[in-house]
Amino acid sequence: MKKALIAVLILAVSSSGLTAARQASGPGRGEDLKPLVSSILERFPAEMSSARDGLCAEILKLGPAAIREICGRVLAPGEGDDAKARFAVNGLAVYVTRPGAESERAVFARALLASLAGSRDKNVAAFLLSQIQAAGKKESIKPLAGYLVDETLAGPAAAALQTIGGPEAARVLLKSLDAAPLIARLAIIKALGELRSREAVKRILRFAESGDEGLRRTALFALANIGDPAAGPVLSKSRVVSSFRERSAAPSLYLLYARRLTESGKTSEALSAARAVLDSYVRPEESHIAAEALALIVSALGERALPDLLRAMDSPNHDYRGAALASASSIPGNGATLRWVERAAQCGPEVRAEIIEMLGRRGDVAALSFVQESLLSREKTVRLAAIPASALLGGEAVLPDILRLIGPADEDEAAALRAVLLGYRAGLIVPECVRIIESTPLPGKTVLIEVLGERGAREEIDRVFTLAQDPEPAVRSAAVGALANLAGEKDLPRLVSMLETAVDGNDILRLQEAVASAVRRNPDSMKRADALLELLKNAPPARKIAILRVLPKVGGTRPLQASVDEYGSTDAQVQSVAVYALSQWPDYQAADELLRIVKTTRTKKHLLLAVEGYVRLVGRANMSNPRKLELLQGLLALPMDDADRKAVLMGVAKVREPESLRLLSGYLANPALRESAAAALLDLTSEQAPHERWLSGHEAYTVLRLVEASLADPAQIERVDKVIVERLRQGGFVPLFDGRGLDGWKGLVADPPGRAKMTPAELLKAQAEADDRMRAHWKVADGVLVFDGKGESMCALDDYADFELLVDWKIEKGGDSGLYLRGSPQVQIWDAEANPAGSGGLYNNQKGRSQPLEKADRPVGEWNTFRIFMIGDRVSVYLNDRLVVDNTVLENYWERNKPIYPSGQLELQAHGNPLFFRNIFIREIPRDLDVPRIAEAETAEGFAPLFNGRDLEGWTGDTNGYAAEAGKIVIHPERGSGNLYTVKEYADFVLRFEFKLTPAANNGLGVRAPLEGDAAYVGIELQILEDGSPVYWALKPYQYHGSIYGVVAARRGALKPVGEWNTEEVTVRGPRVTIVVNGTTVVDADIDAATAGGTVDSRDHPGLRRKFGHIGFLGHGSIVEFRKIRIKGL
Known part of the structure; x- marks a missing residue:
């Protein structure tokens, strides 16, 4: 015994020592854990569930401390972007509930409970409770009890207990019921009802007649769901003496109660309740x-x-x-069927028909005799029901009875008979149709013809050809339709002859389809059109016209050439139909011929047909969007009328690229094309796929506002406004002003230092007084925020840190105003005629620039638009799409010895004159958390860091303008903005990195570059550019972000909004360069092939021939940040 005890003690001591060692050296150390967690969080949300599960497995390996660390990064509203942490916690909740993971689930649940206990924000606590609901079990029951008396948290806590379930959870809920406040009590009663706790019935009954309607309704539902007979009287009573809303819900509750009684074996009570509802x-x-x-x-x-x-x-x-x-x-059973037959005989026509339909579905032949008799009923409703029912029950045996109905059938009966006849096998039904077809009147005759066609009665084709020339249009139409199913190549001469002479539009369309179908039946694709083209040769004009109209339905190289040849006909009508045929061609084969017609024809009709056909074929072609746009731009460059250009503009709208937006917006200034351009732009922007970030960008917003300004129809203007709001929402913006009221705004209380000195009670009182003053002088009129010039500034309700702000403003002559950012003045607004420097400057700056870079104001009385970026302590301002403040530090006006506050309120400044504001939207820009590390999977792939996160070891060049800060390489243009290169040289590689741009930022990635000379030419420069800025709207395509500068244009629109981190992967292998930005491939090009005829910028690029060189960041005077830079050699 003593030896055993000693052994146990030794084991315990050694185990604790091992644990301590792990904690001292493993990933769980506090200083190591945060970056490890950050590295994993950066990969949330995962695109696939398998990837998410892999990330969750990595977190669980780090232990409970890592789970608590992630839970600690779930933030209260307004404190920052915690989306990745929430995705991770929820992912863990899903992952640990998989089969066989009980130990991991228990670890996760305990970590959640520990984090919940330490949470000080109820929004965060509610989120954690929702995850306990997903993953918690018995270990969570007692800890959850304390939250059941909290008005905010009782709901998620009760929901978690309900999900966990069991008698113990029900007892905890019941124990808290009396002490809980009203809102919490509602949640508890609901949970008890869902758990069907019979022990709770007596207590819940007390609340079923409460004076509070919400509590009463919740209690009634819970009692109904539990299904205890004791609740019967109160549930029955609620059907007649309660409020209208409760009476409306009462029958559903009473039937729920009845179902629960049935489930518990109390059938008699359940039936009594159900019949009471049925009678009432x-x-x-x-x-x-x-x-x-x-x-x-x-x-x-x-x-x-x-x-x-x-x-x-x-x-x-x-x-x-x-x-x-x-x-x-x-x-089931014959006895029941016969009872239904007996009942049907007693009913009126409508009900009898319903029963007959049911009998057909029932499939019991005991009802056949009755259903057959019903075929001859005097009532049409009954006959229509009996037709399909008799076929279902009697099959082939009832066919004679059904055929006898064809002659006297009306349109409705004919349709029902057609559906039934098509269900019979061809060998049986075709001879019967032939037997009676001549003697059958309409509409039955058309049914029989259609059956011949649908059942492939090729042996009866001569009969159908004869019927296709019947003077009765309905017979003729049915027969021609049948020929489309029956005719073959040998029948083409007859079909073409009929088509040539047809005059009825419906006949022509059906005959064209019959001809095309006959051609397509030839199994030899190489010879498929030979017979038809032979008929085209030397044919008279009328026949040529008939055949040409069919050729687009046939398609193929030889029919295409035949159409081209006929365009050279001397017969004007044949020539026009040939152009029409080419314009309707089913594939891109005809595009070159159509373009040739556009360039050469002098006939307006031919030109419009060719333009419309070319646009259609380009839109459907299997080619990249940039290539489609290039072709359509080339088309627009040709001489043509406005009507032709309108067709091209609508085709451009189908090409979903940023360049389409720009191309279409250029036509808004053209009075003849403005309406078409606006419609095309609306078509382009009305929907936005997740990867189409450019539709939420600066340029799209500006263009849509131009569209809005070009319209006069209020309904159209409203539609554009809705599109703008939706695009902004998808870009992360929220409206600060809804155009209807002052919700979301408050009055101004003192300045930031003054507010900081107030007690909460003093601030509350002062705020209420300021709100009253605000409402006296700020009003909403016609969707505009109007200041009467007599009060004080107005402030947005919430504080903001880093953000992008959109706001339209207008002033009167002599007007003066501004926008306070983080509570500090100010982005200036004033009458630019009286102040020639113009608006937009940081008026109160003393050390840094206070004047705008240029004057961009519109005349007084017209609307102006600000787009303002506040990131860190720097501000950029666009006024009417012109950059007037470029990444300038905003100084702290209130406390000059301090930097600008990290967050604060947004204020619309009052300055003693009327002001007007509208279209106010804000996008909060998340601030950086810990820099994520390189993922384990990437290390396993062979990636190694190029930047150690601490200093610029391994880098050379401008190490003054570039600095290592908080795990990032940051450019400080005021210190220098040259190039920073790797010390090592690289040939073929995969480079991955993340970068964050400031407004109008410009940089570049040098590849295979020497240390001297312009890397864009002596090496290879891959463009890094905030190309959504208006500064760059006039660039060449090869200058946008991701482009191989001067060589290959990148696909635009992949960048995230300013201030957010982008990912980029660059693969260089021999002459091929592939660039992926935020998951979108923007370049995949072979440099040798791309420059075979020279570079697109017509400059010499000797660096393209280099096989190796340095990698570098190429500065152009902008603030840019880089992180997670890693490389794998190839």
Whole structure:
């Protein structure tokens, strides 16, 4: 015994030592854990569930401390971007509940509970409770009890206990019921009801007659769901003496109660409740309630419910009868079928037809005799029901009876007969149709013709050809339609002859389809059109016209050439139809010929047809969007009328690229094309796919505002405004002003230092007074925020840190105002005629620049637009799409010895004159958390860091302008903005990095570059550019972000909004360069092939021939940040 005890002690000591060692050296150390967690979080949300599970496995390897660390990064609203942390916690909750992961689930649940206990924000606590709901079990029950008396947290806590379930969870809920405040009590009662806790019935009954309607309704639902007989009287009573809303819900509750009684074996009580509902709810609008009660009766009684179903046929309500007939299948047998037959005979035509339809579906031949008799009913409704029912029950045996109905059938009966006849095998039905077709009048004759076609009665084609020339249009139409199913290549001469002489539009269309179908039946694709083209040779004009119109339906190289040849015809009508045929061609083969016509024709009709056809074919072609746009731009460059250009503009709208936006916007200034350009732009921007970030960008916003300004129709203007708001929302913006009221705004209380000195009570009182003053002088009129010039500034309700702000403003002559950012003045607004420097400057700066870079104001009385970026302590301002402040530090006006506050309120400055504001939107820009490390998977792939996160070891060049800060390489243009290169040289490689741009930022990535000379030419420069800025809207395509500068243009629109981190992967292998930005491939080019005819910028690029060189960041005077730079040699 003593030896065993010693052994246990030794084991315990050694185990604790091992644990301590792990904690001292493993990933769980505090200084190591945060960056490891950050590295994993950076990869959330994962695109695939398998990737998410892999990330969750990595977190669990780090232990409970890592889970608590992630939970600690879930933030209260307004404190920052915690989306990745929330994705991770939720991902863990899903991952640990997989089969066989009980130990991991327990670890996760305990870590959640620990984080919950330490949470000081109720929004965060509610989120953690929701994850306990997903992953918690018995270990969570007691800790959750304390949250059941909290008004905010009782709901998620009760929901978690409800999900965990079991008697212990119910007891905890019940124990908290009396002490809980009202809102919490609602959640507890709901959970007890869902758990069907019979022990809670007596306590819940007390609340079923509460004076509070919400509490009363919750209690009634819980009692109904529990299904205890003790609740019957109070549930029945609520159907007649409660409020209208409660009376409306009462039957559903009473039937829920009845279902629960049935489930517990109390059938008699359940039936009594169901019949009470059935007797009480008989009006048409209540049929769904009666149907539900009847279904419950059938479920409880089974075959004994047949009298109830038969009795339901007495109801005047169609829906209720339908529900009863749907339940009839649950009671099988001949006896039941005969009871239904007997019942049908007693009913009027409408109900009898409904029963016959049910009998057909039922499939019991005991009903066949009755259904056959019904085929001859005097009532059309009954006959229509009997036609399909008899076929279902009698099959081929009833065909003679059905055929006898064809002659006297009307349109409705003919349609029903057609559907039935097509169900019979061809060998049986075709001879019967032939036998009676000549003697059958319309509309039955058309049914028989269509059956011949649908059943492939090729042996009867001569008969069908004869019918296709019948003077009766309906017979002719049916026969031509049948020929499309029957005719082959040998029948083409007859078909073409008929097409040539046809005059009825419907006949022409059907004959064209018949000709095309006959051609397509030739199994030899190489010879498929030979017979038709042979008929085209030396044909008279009328026949040529007939055949040419069919050729687009046939397609192929030889028919295309035939159409081209006929365009050279001397017959003007043949020539026009040839152009029409080419314009309708099914594939891109005809595009070159159509373009040739556009360039050479002098006939307006031919030009429009060719333009429309070319645009259609380019839009459908299997080619990249940039290539499509290039072709359409080339088309627009050709001489043509406005009508032709309108067709091209609508085609451009189908090409979803940023360049399409720019191309179309250029036509808004053209009075003749403005309306078409606006419609095309609306078509382009009305929907936005997740990867189409450019539709939420600066340029798209500006263009849509131009579209809005070009319109006069209020409905169209409203539509554009909705599109703008939706695009902004997808870009992360939220409206600060809804155009209707002052919600979201407050009055100004003192300045930031003054507010900081106030007690909470003083601030609350001062705020209420300021709000009253605000409402006296700030109003909303016609969707505009109007200041009367007599009060004080107005402030947005929330504080903001880093953000992008959109706002339209207008002033009167002599006006003066501004925008306070983070509570500090100011982005200046004033009358630019009186102040020639113009608006937009940082007026109160003393050390840094205070004047705008240029004057960009519109005349006084017109609307101006600000786009303002506040990131860190720097501000950039665009006024009417012109950059007037470029990454300038905003100084702290209130406390000059301090930097600008990290966050603060946004203020619209009052300055003693009227002001007007509208279209105010803000996008919060998340601030950086810890820099993520290189993922384990990437290390396993062979990636190694190029930047150690601490200093610029391994780099050379401008080490003054570039600095290592907080795990990032940051450019400081004021210190220098040259190039920073790797010390090592690289040939083929995969480089991955993340970068963050400031407004109008410009940089570049040098590849295979020497240390001297312009890397864009002596090496290879891959452009890094905030190309959404108006500064760059006039660039060449090869200058946008991701482009191989001067050599290959990149696909635009992949960048994230300013201030957010982008990812980029560059693969260089021999002459091929592939660039992927935020998951979108923007360049995949072979440099040798791209420069075979010279570079697109017509400059010499000797660096393209280099096989190796340095990698570098190429500065152009902008603030840019880089992180997670890693490389793998190839």
